[in-house]
Amino acid sequence: MVISSPARAGTAAQERFRSEVRDWLRQALPPDWGPRRRPAKRLAERMDQGKAWQRTVYEGGFGGLGLPVAYGGRPASATERLIFAEESARxxxxxxxxxxxxxxxxxxxxxxxxxxQRERFLPPIIRGEVMWCETFSEPEHGSDMxxxxxxxxxxxDELVVTxxxxxxxxxxxxxxxxxxxRTGAPDSRGRGITFALVDLRSPGIRIETMPMLTGDDRETEVFWSGARVPLDNVVGGLNEGWRVAMAxxxxQRSIGTAELVPRLAVVVQDLVALAARTEVxxxxxxxxxxxxxGIARCATDVAALRRTGERAMAAAAMGRPLGPEVSIAKLHWSESEQRLHKLAVEMLGxxxxxxxDDEAAPDEGFWxxxxxWTHALTIHSGTSEIQRNIIAERVLGLPVKR
Ligand SMILES: Cc1cc2nc3c(=O)[nH]c(=O)nc-3n(C[C@H](O)[C@H](O)[C@H](O)COP(=O)(O)OP(=O)(O)OC[C@H]3O[C@@H](n4cnc5c(N)ncnc54)[C@H](O)[C@@H]3O)c2cc1C
Structure with a gap:
């Protein structure tokens, strides 16, 4: 069974860029990097590797693709960014x-x-020197942000957060x-929310990890007791954070198609190889x-996701900002990943x-x-139910029943 790559040949300039990326990757990859995403490595080790890699990418001249040169970025079209993601995945x-x-x-x-704020925060991000996270959800409030x-x-001139x-x-x-x-009245809903950038080493912040099914405790709870944040770090203005959070x-919901689908395409290839050496x-x-x-379905999912991504890139190139239609990509991408991994596990019996943790695990327990892990994909960044609501109401314009 041959599953062909969904990548299409681009213009001469795009193909030159692809060769540049391919040549660079060949010499830049760490010598100890194994043949696939390595769950056998513990999360902390993978994070160290990811941090080192983002600095290597910057030093190799591929940091901040598509971001302004003034902040340390490199001019690149959306297609070139996708090429970089595809070649990195491959x-x-x-x-x-x-x-x-x-x-x-x-x-x-x-x-x-x-x-x-751009001059202060963008260069370290582009140089791969810092790592950011997102503290939006609360014990009682996830979907209803x-x-x-x-x-x-x-x-x-500070916010005091509790x-x-x-x-x-x-x-x-x-x-x-x-x-x-919340900086507005308790019942101010979206009108009283502020979006702020916070140094996690500030006093008054405590982080505790949460146990996960995979054994990688990548989720946390963050406790705030009077942490002070300069008002200069507020993005979009006090009580104006809803707009910023929505953007x-x-x-976030569009990342799947741009950054993760190329990796999914490679996992489909791995699935084909697994099916060839597994007996049923x-x-x-x-x-x-x-x-x-099942494999044909997975390959079709990847091809469709790639076209969805291309459609979004074409719209962006014409100056149309991303809109609620990114929910289609988020929904389809997360459910496709689930289907693929479920098929692999069913095939392996x-x-x-x-x-x-088990030496007998096929492919070091990858599958x-x-x-x-894929069980979480239809929850984080907005659940599938929420994506379906957005598509129904804001993309298809169906009547809203409350
Ligand atoms: C692995 C993982 C990583 C995450 N990472 C982050 C992160 O880095 N930062 C962060 O801030 N948050 C993060 N989250 C939180 C995530 O965004 C929320 O879990 C998610 O938005 C759902 O919120 P909730 O858990 O409160 O569920 P709820 O909102 O309570 O939803 C419970 C169920 O009800 C359904 N539901 C709720 N409202 C509706 C509605 N209006 N219509 C139909 N169905 C509805 C939901 O779909 C869900 O099935 C992460 C979650 C997970 C699982």
């Missing part, structure tokens, strides 16, 4: 650690930050966070009609449930690890 390069800074905060600051309770009082955040990915490894807090979430009922799984059908 070479199985490490994933950068600072997803939140590079892919969410940087575009948000460009759109809504002050010039002073307008209901945020974490409180911030203005005291002269409250509790939950499900904050990778905060234990981060230097800074994007915080959403950040829109960008005494014959290679690849000959099983159920498996073949009981062995598919063995994790990295079990990511199958468990």
């Amino acid at each position: 070479a199985r390069a490490p994933e950068p650690a600072d997803i939140f800074g590079q892919f969410i905060l940087a575009p948000t600051l460009l759109a809504m930050g002050t010039e002073e 307008a209901n945020i309770q974490c409180r911030a009082e203005v005291d002269e 409250g509790r955040k939950r499900w904050n990915s990778l905060s234990q490894f981060a230097d800074w966070t994007m915080l959403l807090c 950040a979430m829109t960008t 009922d005494g014959r290679p799984a690849i000959e099983d009609p159920f498996v073949r059908d 009981l062995g598919g449930l063995l994790t990295r 079990a690890h990511y199958w468990l």
